[in-house]
Amino acid sequence: xxxxxxxxxxxxxxxxxxxxxxxxxxxxxxxxxxxxxxxxxxxxxxxxxxxxxxxxxxxxxxxxxxxxxxxxxxxxxxxxxxxxxxxxxxxxxxxxxxxxxxxxxxxxxxxxxxxxxxxxxxxxxxxxxxxxxxxxxxxxxxxxxxxxxxxxxxxxxxxxxxxxxxxxxxxxxxxxxx
Amino acid sequence: xxxxxxxxxxxxxxxxxxxxxxxxxxxxxxxxxxxxxxxxxxxxxxxxxxxxxxxxxxxxxxxxxxxxxxxxxxxxxxxxxxxxxxxxxxxxxxxxxxxxxxxxxxxxxxxxxxxxxxxxxxxxxxxxxxxxxxxxxxxxxxxxxxxxxxxxxxxxxxxxxxxxxxxxxxxxxxxxxxxxxxxxxxxxxxxxxxxxxxxxxxxxxxxxxxxxxxxxxxxxxxxxxxxxxxxxxxxxxxxxxxxxxxxxxxxxxxxxxxxxxxxxxxxxxxxxxxxxxxxxxxxxxxxxxxxxxxxxxxxxxxxxxxxxxxxxxxxxxxxxxxxxxxxxxxxxxxxxxxxxxxxxxxxxxxxxxxxxxxxxxxxxxxxxx
Numbered sequence: 235x236x237x238x239x240x241x242x243x244x245x246x247x248x249x250x251x252x253x254x255x256x257x258x259x260x261x262x263x264x265x266x267x268x269x270x271x272x273x274x275x276x277x278x279x280x281x282x283x284x285x286x287x288x289x290x291x292x293x294x295x296x297x298x299x300x301x302x303x304x305x306x307x308x309x310x311x312x313x314x315x316x317x318x319x320x321x322x323x324x325x326x327x328x329x330x331x332x333x334x335x336x337x338x339x340x341x342x343x344x345x346x347x348x349x350x351x352x353x354x355x356x357x358x359x360x361x362x363x364x365x366x367x368x369x370x371x372x373x374x375x376x377x378x379x380x381x382x383x384x385x386x387x388x389x390x391x392x393x394x395x396x397x398x399x400x401x402x403x404x405x406x407x408x409x410x411x412x
Numbered sequence: 413x414x415x416x417x418x419x420x421x422x423x424x425x426x427x428x429x430x431x432x433x434x435x436x437x438x439x440x441x442x443x444x445x446x447x448x449x450x451x452x453x454x455x456x457x458x459x460x461x462x463x464x465x466x467x468x469x470x471x472x473x474x475x476x477x478x479x480x481x482x483x484x485x486x487x488x489x490x491x492x493x494x495x496x497x498x499x500x501x502x503x504x505x506x507x508x509x510x511x512x513x514x515x516x517x518x519x520x521x522x523x524x525x526x527x528x529x530x531x532x533x534x535x536x537x538x539x540x541x542x543x544x545x546x547x548x549x550x551x552x553x554x555x556x557x558x559x560x561x562x563x564x565x566x567x568x569x570x571x572x573x574x575x576x577x578x579x580x581x582x583x584x585x586x587x588x589x590x591x592x593x594x595x596x597x598x599x600x601x602x603x604x605x606x607x608x609x610x611x612x613x614x615x616x617x618x619x620x621x622x623x624x625x626x627x628x629x630x631x632x633x634x635x636x637x638x639x640x641x642x643x644x645x646x647x648x649x650x651x652x653x654x655x656x657x658x659x660x661x662x663x664x665x666x667x668x669x670x671x672x673x674x675x676x677x678x679x680x681x682x683x684x685x686x687x688x689x690x691x692x693x694x695x696x697x698x699x700x701x702x703x704x705x706x707x708x709x710x711x712x713x714x715x716x717x718x719x720x721x722x723x724x725x726x727x728x729x730x731x732x733x734x735x736x737x738x739x740x741x742x743x744x745x746x747x748x749x750x751x752x753x754x755x756x757x758x759x760x761x762x763x764x765x766x767x768x769x770x771x772x773x774x775x776x777x778x779x780x781x
Contacts, residue, residue, distance in 0.1 A: 264487025267469040267480070292463045294454065297481045299466065304656035306495050306663040309488070333493040333663040400493070 258396055265309070265335065266388040269298035272308035274328060277315025279342040282374035291377040296384055305331035310387075311364075316344040317357045323411045326404045329364055334400040337387060340366045341380065343373045363411065364404055425534050433540050437520050440729075441676050447482040449675040449736065454481070456737070457744050485668075492664035497569055500661065504567035509662070509669035512560025515553045516676040522546040523683045524608045526693050526724045527700055529717040538693075538721070539608060546607040547599070550684065551592060554639060558584040560673065561641070561648060561658045568661035576657030579751065580648035583638060586758040591635035593766035597628040597773040598688055611692035615699055621689035627769045629689045631762050636681040637742065638758065642674060644746040647754055682735035683728075690731050693724040 271293075275283060287293050287301075302308045305328050317325060329338070340360060343349035346369045348358035360366060367390060370383040418424075451466075455478065458465025469480035496505055523546075526538025543549050558580060565577020601624045602610045614620050622629050638645040649657035659670045686692060694700070703723070707716035749757070 261487055261491045263469075264484040264491065267466075267484040268488035289461050289463045292458075292465070294458060294463060294465050296468050297466045297478075297484060299454070302656065303651050304660045306661055307656065307667050309492075333495045335492070 258394070259392070261396075262392045262394055265394075266391040267297035269296075269310040269337075269384075270300050270302045270308050271298060272303070272305055272311050272328065272332065273301050273314060274311060274325060275314040276317060276321060277344065279314040279344070279374040282377065282380075283312070283314045283341065286377045286380050291381070293381075293384070296381070296388070298384065305329075306333050308332055309335065310337050310339055312339045312341055313345045313360055314341040316349070316351055317360055318355050319357055320355075322357055322360075322363060323408050325360065326363055326406065326411055327408065330403045335394075335398075336401065337367045337391070338364050339383065339387065340369045342375055343371050346371050349373060363406055365401065429534070429536055430540070433538070437525075437540065438517070441517055441520065441679055442672070445679045445736075446672045446675045447486065449678060449740075450485065450671070451479060451482045452737070453740055453743075454478075456740050460741075460744050489665050489668045494666065495661070495663040497661045499569040501567040501569070504563050505661075506666075508560050508564035508567055509666045509673070510560075511563055512557060512673040513669050513676065515557040515560070516673050516680055519550045519553045519680050520683065522549050522607060523680070523687055524611050524692060525683070525728050526721055527612070529721045530713070531717055531721075532714050536721070537608075538725070542606070542608050545605050547595060547605050547610075547688075550680075551588065555584075555588060557673070557677070560670075564662065564670070565658040568658075570661050572654045572656075573658050573660045576648045576650070576654045576660070579650075579654075580641065580658055583641070583645065583647060583754060583758075586755060587635045587638040587762075590758055590762040590766055591632065591639065593763065593770065594628050594631040594635055595688070596766070597625045597769045598632075600770070600773050600777060601625060607687050611687050611694075614691040615694050617691065617694075617696040620691045625689070625769075625773070627765065628773075629685075631766050631769065632688070633685070634757070634762060636685070637739070638754070640674065640677050640681060640739075642678075643743045644749050645754060646748055647751050650748065678736055678739055679732065682732045682739065685735050686728065686731045690735070693728040695723075695727055 273280075273283065285291055287299070293299055298310065305311075309332075311329055311332060313325065329336070338360070340346045344351060344356070345360050348356050350373070352358070357363075361369075368383045368387045370379050372379055375383075455465045457463075465478060466481040467475050467478040469475065469478065469484050471480060496502055521540040522543050524537075524539040524542070529536045529538075561580040561584075562577045565573040565575075565580065568574075598610070598621055599605060601621075602613050604610055604613075610621075641648050646657075648654075649659075654660070659667055662670065695703070700720075704716060704720050707719050710716070711719065
């Protein structure tokens with residue numbers, strides 16, 4: 235936290251005796267350490283996600299421990315595992331149900347690009363329908379990679395402008411995805 | 413100007429005392445315990461699961477064991493979209509979280525958190541409203557709290573919410589009956605409904621409720637846990653079945669208020685348990701007058717009373733904190749009961765046992781007298 239331009243303004247006059255910040259940065263700071271997850275887990279990456287959430291790697295250290303299975307209360311949609319075309323309308327619905335502000339985390343190669351399932355049934359990455367904030371490839375990704383992605387997302391959230399919100403509904407309606 | 417000329421001057425000390433007590437209880441519950449319990453729950457679960465727990469949020473490099481995470485959660489929830497679903501009953505949807513929180517806070521009005529102290533010619537009672545029917549008032553107000561969940565469920569226009577609300581109503585009504593009966597034994601032993609009188613009798617260590625009514629304590633604890641709607645009695649919320657139960661359609665601060673209601677209820681339950689079964693503000697084997705005369709001989713009467721007040725406050729809240737940790741321990745140890753198991757436990761086990769307890773207490777009282 236703190237204003238970047240230190241050459242002028244209050245901080246220059248008052249020195250180190252006060253900390254100046256903006257509401258945007260304080261809210262960003264609050265948000266980045268308080269992700270409530272919506273784990274959208276469909277396939278084998280879920281095993282690795284358990285390891286991320288469990289005692290050994292412990293995602294709670296970043297304040298992102300609490301899974302809320304009601305999308306209204308979740309901030310971070312973690313999409314874990316292969317998403318088939320049949321799943322896309324469901325994923326879209328969950329995304330649309332989430333209250334602003336919301337972020338999307340693509341977990342694993344299948345979610346990022348379809349992975350090895352380059353075929354008729356699998357969506358070639360969820361970014362074809364949703365705005366994705368962080369891509370973490372790997373089959374499955376190591377927990378360390380997930381935390382790296384989470385920290386990058388924290389950096390994004392810290393510096394976000396309020397004007398970015400609301401993000402609104404997904405690109406396609408339910409009918410278009412069928 | 414002479415201060416005594418102000419109308420109602422003679423009531424000023426009472427008014428100031430009353431305001432101070434209300435502010436104190438409100439601050440303790442909403443300002444201290446509600447956010448702190450979120451932290452304690454997190455860290456205790458981390459400890460029990462061999463994890464580290466939240467520890468990343470820092471201000472100027474100080475993480476203070478992850479305590480900032482309570483602040484980040486609050487900031488996040490305040491800045492979150494306040495969602496009202498389509499087809500919802502807007503006034504009721506708005507009202508429900510308040511109906512859930514307020515009764516839990518009001519119940520604290522009749523709970524004594526200290527004795528009587530003489531401070532500079534003023535007599536201070538550490539209780540907000542010393543009702544003759546104190547314990548009945550708590551049950552009455554706790555009954556209103558149920559409406560919060562049921563109204564939330566009804567107003568949300570959501571099937572999962574409604575199922576959660578129906579379950580809440582069923583569970584609360586079942587356990588309120590049993591809870592009322594478990595407490596009868598305690599009332600028979602102390603021959604009073606007034607919580608201050610019950611607390612004063614427990615100055616004698618061997619008159620503590622836990623010794624006189626051990627069965628009543630266990631039954632009351634089980635009922636209180638069920639009334640609290642947390643694991644193992646969280647069937648109204650039941651994540652694996654009902655998404656989030658009666659508050660499925662709540663987001664942001666309103667959702668947090670249901671949490672706050674749960675946490676305040678934990679504090680209230682712990683305080684009731686302390687007053688009824690754990691000797692309220694009394695230190696075992698140390699009498700009020702004994703400690704007061706010792707303090708008076710050292711620092712004088714007024715300061716002695718003041719010191720005694722702080723000691724008793726510390727003892728009371730210490731016992732409450734101990735019980736809170738115990739309740740949290742139960743929450744993180746047990747799996748959820750099935751719906752029929754909860755009903756069976758309430759109607760077929762706790763209710764008959766409570767009746768037997770009343771009968772046994774009556775027989776023993778008759779024999780002893």
